[in-house]
Amino acid sequence: MNFKKNKLKDVNNTSKLFYIISFASLVVCIIMGVLSNGVTVSNLLFNKDDVFMDFFNSVVDCSGDAYGESGVIYPPLVVLFYKFCSMFFNIDSMKASEVRETSLGMIIFVCFTIVSYILFAKLIYKYKNGSFANKSLFAFFTLFSFPMIYLIERGNIIVLVLPLLLYFVNEYDSDVKYKRHLAYICLAISVAIKIYPVFFGLLLLKKKKNFKNILLCIFYGAVFFFVPFIFVGGFSQLGVLIHNILYTSSMFGSKGFGFKVSISNTFSLFGHVFNHVRLFETAGTMFLIITVLAGLFLILFNKWNEDWKIYAVISLIIILVPGFSYIYSVAYMIIPLLFFLNKKEIKWIDYIYSLLFIAQFIFLVAKTDELFPSFNSAELNCNIATVVESIALLAMLVLLYLDGIITFFRLSRHTKILKIPVNLIVCIAVVCAIAVSGVFSVYYTPSKSGFSVTSVESFTPYDDDDKTLESFYSYVDDEIGSAKTVAFPRVDFLSSKINNKNIRYFDISYDSKSLKTIKSLTKYSPEYIIIYNVSQSEIKDSEMQISYSELKTYMNMYKEISKSCWSKGYEKVKSYYINDSIELAVWEKSENKKNTSWKNGGNGTQESPFEISTAEQLYNFSEFVNSGNSLKNKYVELTNDIDMSSIKNFKPIGFEVNPFQFKGIFNGNGYAIKNLEIRRNDYSLFDENYLKYDIALFGKLGGKVENLIVEDSVFDGYCTAVFARSSVNDKQLIINCLSRNNKITGYRCGELIDDFAGKIESCIALNNNTKGKENSNIVGYRYTSPIMAASYTNTFYAENNKFYLPNNIIYTDEMINNLNNNSTTYNKKIEMEYKAIVHRLCYNGNKKPKDLKSAQRPLELCEWTLSGNEISITHK
Incomplete structure (x- = not known):
């Protein structure tokens, strides 16, 4: 080996800055960790009792009905992988934590992680410019950066996506055919694992006369994304998958600010810090839509002077737009960082970019796991890493967008943007994507991600309800004991005060005791179900309450579990009322199968009721x-x-x-x-x-x-x-x-x-x-x-x-005529309005079919009759 070739003379100033500060932060983190007995390091990580559980939870969840029962949000290719892993265990009798504790379970996880790391490292050495020493420093300080360590601690499958995307961005426009096809396959597999990498496919649209390659990439994507549905229940599971994703998006937002770096989370965080929640959340929603709008436009139409910038914009969209994007998602930024540090010509602005990259990847010292004491009631604590990385990501996004907009206007001053119909088609696609993202952000992305239902005032009992709660706890201890029990939702006075180790919760939660779907609830078959119904309280009136999306999700879950109690033969055996009108109900499974039939026939239409x-x-x-x-x-x-x-x-x-x-x-x-x-x-x-x-x-x-x-x-x-x-x-x-x-x-x-x-x-x-x-x-x-x-x-x-009318007026034919005439007149009015809607629908075309469906139809009224002193109503 040529020693001179491995010297660090080829390392530019931005690389030196990145390596030096990364090394210093790592040393400080280790020293402080030793001095604090590991506390400052543990405060940066997710949960000491939940290590590697993204992997092992998925193994258990995908072993059975992944979408219908477990509420899995992974595409079917990932489900098949985890289902294969589950075949090594007797999953029916094991919890995820028990699978993790087995030596075989850890061997499978470690092998998967090592293979992914080796693949990523080899590609880094392949595509990083410079000497072996330069490549080694980059590989070390990125593969062992804080986002990557957090990624390993969670056991998330993104660790496999990163090398696939790195290969794609380097080879998607290769002149070598097999490399180009392999790059398309890597992108297809990435999308089939995490969906969001589909944004990297926009790079293919920038190249002219690339229609054939675009079709090939779409074909590979369809194969890896849709074909696996055949093995997990059929294509009908696609709708269930979409439902699970939206459902999980709204629920994960209610767990606290910690470890999340999405736009909605960051704006909501600062809204609570500065006591202007609604203002910041509205601004966050607008910023989210602008991010998608401007990002797609700049990706498709801007001529970037440096490739790393377009890769950074795509990565930032993947990280910041989803409502439940966690710190490990920052690992996507390794791809643009590699190209950034490959630069030879350094400008003054690059030092700012370098500092922002450093803020995203370095280790920090966290003396406390909650940076804001007032947020202590949240399930996920907000530490210093969350705040620093969120700010760094947003700052880089704004800086890159300004850079891109300035470059675009400077280069396109005397040219037309839309030259060919393909561009027009792409522009329409962009508008559609913007509309979808806007609807998603407004209705599904959690706008109140700082407080779980545990801390919502409406869910918190009043002080004068202590006696009622004591009676409830005594009833649970005496009558329920250690019987299998499910409670909804997961609130403090249920989870911390009930001494039942067999209690589980109907909730989207990181706790292994959570049941996420009705199928999983049915499979668990509890003896008792406890439901805390806050639907009557003024949930939406205070800024410290839950958002519309979270309220809607709560109500849907309440509706599902209520239906399940009734349809599965549970009997309500006890009810308590707190906060004046909120019911806390205990349902017990009945030994005798209950007859729940309530109708003889018909399909619910006016013609067949x-x-x-x-x-x-x-x-x-x-x-x-x-x-x-x-x-x-x-x-x-x-x-x-x-x-x-x-x-x-x-x-x-x-x-x-x-x-x-x-x-x-x-x-x-x-x-x-x-x-x-x-x-x-x-x-x-x-x-x-x-x-x-x-x-x-x-x-x-x-x-x-x-x-x-x-x-x-x-x-x-x-x-x-x-x-x-x-x-x-x-x-x-x-x-x-x-x-x-x-x-x-x-x-x-x-x-x-x-x-x-x-x-x-x-x-x-x-x-x-x-x-x-x-x-x-x-x-x-x-x-x-x-x-x-x-x-x-x-x-x-x-x-x-x-x-009031006396009997000598009521019991008369005139009264009967009056009753019939009034009801007939009212019904004719409804009939005329209904015919008017039908007319507009059929002849004017300015009404949609749903308008007819929701319109008031004329009623089928019976007639009043009088026979002696007996008033009655005729039958049809």
Whole structure:
């Protein structure tokens, strides 16, 4: 070996700066680590109990139904790799941590990591300019930089993507055919592993007359990305994969600021630091869209004077745009760093770029694992490395974009941008990509990534709820004990105070005890399920609360687990109420298989409605809605009178403390619900301090009720009514309904409704017995303002009798005609509006099909009849 050839004379000043500072930081980190017994180093890493778990969690998750049960977000090629690894173990009886503890498990992981590292190192030596010593220094200070060490600690598969991308950027335009094809295959495999490297494929669009090579690259990509779906459940799993990615994006954002370097995370972090959360998060969303817009434009149309800059822009987009991008993603910057340090001509701006690269790769000293004490409640602590790397990445992005824009305008001053149709097609593709990224950032990227649900005020019990919680903990210890239990969501007062080692959580979490999908919940088959329902609290009103995307995700998860409890035969055995109205419910698995059938037939259309004919079906219908099935725009119809005397513990359909309301059309078809009893005494499951037992047939109505008779029934609660306690908004309707011979007692009582904001058309209340402490009338709440027409009662109320009519007026043909004419007039109005929409859709073409689907269709109203002193409603 020629010794002179290996001297460092070929090392430029930026390389020397990078090597010297990297070496100094490593020495300081080691010294401080020794002096602190490893604390300053441990504070930089993810979790001492979770080392290598990205690898081993994936091995376990991919062993079975990866997408449906485990919620995996990797493409199928990766699933097949991890599934192969899982074949070496009896996964059904092992947790991920147990697989990691086996010698075979560690051998597989170490071999995979070493092979990836050797491949990366060989390519670095191949493409790094300079002497052997120069190459060795670069390889050492990059392969053992902080992002790469963090990558190894996590065990993430990006370690294999990096060498593949490095080969691609060096050989994609090679004159040697086999090298060029191999480069396309490397890119295809990279995309089939992590998806985001697809942005490197934009490099092919910059080269003229490259259509054949572009098609080849697309072909390789399709083979490696789509063909493996055949072996993991078919192409239908693609939709499940997309759902998992969006689902995980919104949930991972709620774990804290730590270890994430995405744009949304960085802006949200500083929003909380400076107490201007909404301002910074809005700015972050705008900056995210601009990043994608400007980045794609500069990649496709700018003539960069140095290749490393375009590689850096692509890498920065891959790192900063995804909502849950972690520190190990910074390893993508090794690719542009190699080309940057290969430069021979150094400008003053390069020293700034060099310092920014250094900030991304050096080791830091972390005396504490949380840089901001006020964030201590978050699951992922925000350390100094997160802040420094986030700022360095954003600064480099801004600097490169300014550089690119200046270069573009300087070079294109006297030329046209769009010369050929291909450019126009590419421009349209860019606009589409921007639109998609904008929608993704607004609706799916977490905008409140700093606080987990644990720290959300609405999830935190009040101080005066201590007694209730003590009672809850005692119940769990005494009745549940060590039985298999699942709790939702993962909040402090559940995870830290319950002494049940077999408890797991329905949540997207790094904890091995988390169950991420309904399939995994079903497979676990817990004896008890604990659900903490905060849907009634004002979650969105405070800046310290969760964002819209996180709230939406929480509600979807709540809906899924509620449906599962009901459909799998669980019985609610205990409920506690904290923060005035938030239910903490305990469900127990029933030994007897529960009959959950609630309909005879039909498909829910107006022509073929769902049919209910028995008391058990009506009870199950209530349970079905209350477990998360709104039946929006679906039709439900009674086929005969229903005697409810055999049913106990009937819950209002969509009762007040439940976030789910019936949003369909309930047609009584002139039949009666008789002997229904909804009493506060039946709510013995509730904590005795809870007072608001709001009661009616429909608790909070979100749809329409027509042609229904409720008679000889008992409603005993707090705010009590017969048909509906309240409404979602003013679009709800109760028409052609009769309340007769009912007993209604409570704080306030409504013969028809209580606090209802919708419309009441052609409804009457006859011979009801109301006993309200605060108010009794046809409308229970005196300050509500429903739109009422042709609706009356024969009960005289001294305080307000505007709806009162004596029997000698009610029991007349004129009254029957009045009721029928009013309902017919209302229905004709709806019919005309519906026909107008059909006309616009068919002839004007200015309406979409969904407008017809969501439009109000005319109702199928029955007629009022009078026979002697008996008022009734005909059947169809």
